Amino acid sequence: MASLREIECYINKELRLGEIPDYSAAHNGLQLSNNGEVTKVAAAVDASLPVIRKAINEGADMLVVHHGLFWQGVQCLVGAQYEKFAEAIHANLAIYSAHIPLDVHPTLGNNALLAKAIGMxxxxxxxxxxxxxxxxxxxxxxxxxxxxxxxxxxxGQDVHFCRGRKEPSVGVVGVITGGAGSEIAAMAAQGIDTFITGEGPHWSYPLAEELGVNLIYAGHYATETFGVKALSAQIAEKWGVVHTFIDHPTGI
Structure with missing residues (x-):
């Protein structure tokens, strides 16, 4: 059994939550508390109602996610939004979210782990x-x-791609996990020849062709599973608790 407060403080420091910027809806950190004790940590990409229910069914009392409870902004606690909070609170499930701080972490981050997996x-x-x-x-x-x-x-899945570069080699490869396809012009300006991200708007494909940049859409969900898996595994090792990954892919 571990202290939720100790785990929270450890993650806050490890991911430098006070220093790393993010979108206003991220609200990185502990978003929902429990009774203060942790015996099993579940990791997932999204704090959605199906994920919360799966975590509860697996006996977790802490859920670590990449996309937290407040991505849609302030909402009334009715319908599915009420059910998420009510079921998590009733089951004593704490929820901790880390977005950009987890993306950019040098060893636990989505970028670092995907880059390592492809030989960078x-x-x-x-x-x-x-x-x-x-x-x-x-x-x-x-x-x-x-x-x-x-x-x-x-x-572990097929990817969609645009072959914009004339040369057969990949050249300079850039990796930004998640939804960075709209940054394709910035990638070209910075000398990136092959850009790997999760997803992008429709116009990013023809623009990549015009700019002569290879663009790989590897999946927003798929590219952001690395960080939460690594973070939950580190928590489990440090505190001797059980950990599991809740796989709930969006296909996007």
Whole structure:
């Protein structure tokens, strides 16, 4: 059994919550408390009602997510929104959310772990966003087809892609997990030849073609499973509690 307060303080410090900027709806940190004790940690990408119910069914008393309870902004606690809070509170389920701070963490982050999984062993940070570097980049000597295979193997699913670059090699590869496809023009301006992200707007595909940049849409959900898995595993190891991953893919 572990102290929720100790775990909360540890994550806050490890992920530098007070220093890393984020979107206003992220509300990083402990979003819902429990009785103060943790015996089993569940990890998931989204704090949705089905995920909360799965975590409860698996006996978790702490849920660590990437997208928290307040992404849609302030809402009245009615309908599904009420059910999420009511069921979590009744089941003594604490909910902790970490978004950008988990994306950019050098060892536990979504970017770092995806980059490592596809062979980017010497990646450096790039792409300025609100005073921090949001992604990782590295020049690589392999063909685009092999990169597609590496990404698909790392994620366990097929990916969608735009072959915008004329050369067969990937050149300089950039990785920003989640929904960064709209940054394709910024990627081209920074010398990225192959950009790997989760998803993007429709116009990002033709723009990538026009800019001569390869663009891999690897899945918003799929690219953001790495961080919560790693964080929950570290909590389990440090405090000797059980951990599990709640897989509830969106297909996006």
């Amino acid at each position: 062993e010497n990646a450096i940070s790039y792409h300025d966003w609100k005073g921090i570097k949001l992604g990782l980049r590295q020049e690589m000597e392999l063909e685009f087809e092999e990169m597609i295979q590496r990404v698909e193997m790392a994620l």
